Amino acid sequence: MKTTTVKDVRKLNRSLILKEFYFNGPVTRLDVSRVTKLSPATVTNIVTDLLENGVLVEEGNVESSGGRPSVLLKVNPDLGYFIGVEIGESHIQTELFDIYFSKTTQYAINDLELDLSPEHLIDLVADSIGQVLRSANLKETDILGIGLGLPGIVDPESGISIFSPSWGWNNINLSELLRRKIAIPIYIDNGAKALSVAELLFGQGQGVDEFAVLLIGAGVGGAIVHNDLLLRGGSNSAGEIGHMTLSIDGPVCRCGSKGCFEAFIGANHIFEEFGRTKDEPQPRLENRELMKKIFSNYSNPDSKERKIIQNSIQYLGAGIANLINIENPERIILGGWLGILYGEADLDLIKNVVKKYALAQSYELVDICVSNLGAEAIPMGSAAMALIDFFENVNQEDLMVIGGNRLKQRN
Template sequence: MPRQTSRDLRNESRFEVLHALFTLGPSTRQEIAKHTGLSTATVATLVTQFLAEGVLRIATVEQNTVGRPYERLTIDPDRGRILGIDVAETYVDATVYDVTLGPLGHGEVALDEHENDTEYVVNGIVRAIEAAVEASGTERERIIGAGVSMPGQVRPDAGVSVFAPNWDWHDVRIEELLEQRLGISVYVDNPLKAVALSEMWFGVGRVTKSMAVVNLGTGVGAGIAIDGTLLRGSANNAGEWGHTLLQLDGRQCRCGRRGCVEAYLGVHGLEMSLAEIAPKHPALRQPLQRGFVDAVAEGLVADDPALVELARRTSHYLAAALGDLVNLLNIPHITLTGWTTAALADWLIPAVREELPDHVLPGSLPGLAVEASRVPGNPVALGMAAFTLERFLGDLGLASPASTPPPRRRLRAPA
């Protein structure tokens, strides 16, 4: 990918300083220098720039009995607003954040998973954004940019949805379509990259630099970070763990292949498993996938035997498929996210933890952790807002100190 990655930006001193403030909260110049490993002089210079640009402000001043007063610095949440949008097959979820990535307001629009028209989807995105902007009381001109996660294969450098299997989309110029409708800068990426970034910033990334964030929903996949760098692959297509094999020549997957992990662990895969156990189970009559997952969670609370068997089989599939991820990558940390996780984690995670050692090579087992993600809110929307903020911070060096928001083109990828 020609575009700068998270790591490229993070390696820059400006970004290090700001990311330290995200991690530490309000801090002195000395604390920032200690955390980043930058010299105190470098930190002081950068802080002076950031104060002039209005990115940082002085939170408190502490006066010791001797010496100079200590200023604690904080990112100025009022520097601008950022939109993070999670577009899935069944819904659009939009959130307005301040530049510390604190959520200010939220909007959601249901999508009919059987509709695949571009305008239908774009309208859904615009309506969700309008609802979020209204709920947060945000003035439009204060929005720095919008990060939009699109399902399937996305080329962030071209702003294109290359392929969305559920909609049969090919090479839709989604960034341009949305910018024309919204009048704000848009950055598009893939939800796996977004969940990985939100985990790196606000989840286990605080304790480990290598992790897989496994998303379980309509589709399944893994956002992967190795030594602090997002794994993107040569066409931004890495992480398609959902399309690795569980069973050669097994169940038909919607990608066209047979036996993929997604055909067993995507929501439709769970429906197929339940149909094998109890073909007339009432949960299978739910018209929408979310209704099905909710019905499964409710039935498990009531010890419905067919659903207990469904949870057992699903845990077996999940333990085996996570074992593959660990054996190939030797990653120390897996977090689970997505709405299937949200509904079923209490059943799946203990069973997976118990079975996983049967699937993992002895050398990759010590210290291995599997847990539900603790990233608050919608991690896809949050990750897209974080990407947008990274772009904004990376571009700030070019912006005039007084410009809020920066010129719209600043957020576009270099040609």
């Protein structure tokens, strides 16, 4: 945000203070003042505002040891709920979160048909949302926002799915399609970018200035976060690391190019290599159970599986090293169901390969780790996009409609 006026400063500081109460609450005004470096006067001023509007509530006092006891405050737990939806190549996972992001209920659709129209997809999403609302006994007005995370290139501003590799769409306004069915603010982004939001707020990205997330599953995606801000590039495709060239004369990728990162480390490659050894028909890309079975043989030193996975890790490490050389991040987070399997199988080997290919100074800084949010972090991250907007835009205007009939839509 550009801050040229005092009003911009107010908005920024309100958000800063609110985040502090959210993530570290209950805390006192003076605690917040110390952490945010804002003056106690300013904290009092903004807190008064937030209290009047019901965003914060008091929660008892801190025991005094001489002196006026300080009041503990926290974000009002009854403000509302968030819904996050992961749209995968073959499944839809819908989850409901309370204000503090405890998962309250969920609904899954698996084995989506292969050629799905945008309208049909949005019907399924709307149905899923209806399902979780019913099972939690909530109304639309109880939900502060719905986030969607999907494959491909997405423009969050307009709500348009610019390009979907899974279904071959171009320029479909999914946001608009869903808005016609549901009167809740909608947030939409690429799945890897949604995942990075989950990591930033609740996972391994907390407090890390520069990090990148790898989303490895059926396909390979990524996202880069710099000072709490997602890098989007000029047209929202920054971080799309899956089709980086690792071998100029390598095998042809499903994208048409040659020697892509994804072609070496994606589910497709592993299944193909595995299939080749067993002469079975190739399994569906999202077959996580089969993949787990393959990885369970990694510990067997003479297994074919171990050799296949170790070979892929050579490329995984080289790809991570390229990302490290270009971005110089402090942390790389391995996410996605297959990314987590890789990391859990042999993180040390991954690190050693990265070390081989990365600049020494950049390798020294970076910490490579596995996501601790599990394979299901995309719905959480999607919902968290709505939480970020809540932090940034809880201002006088919006506050008046909290709990009422929010018609304001982001897209």
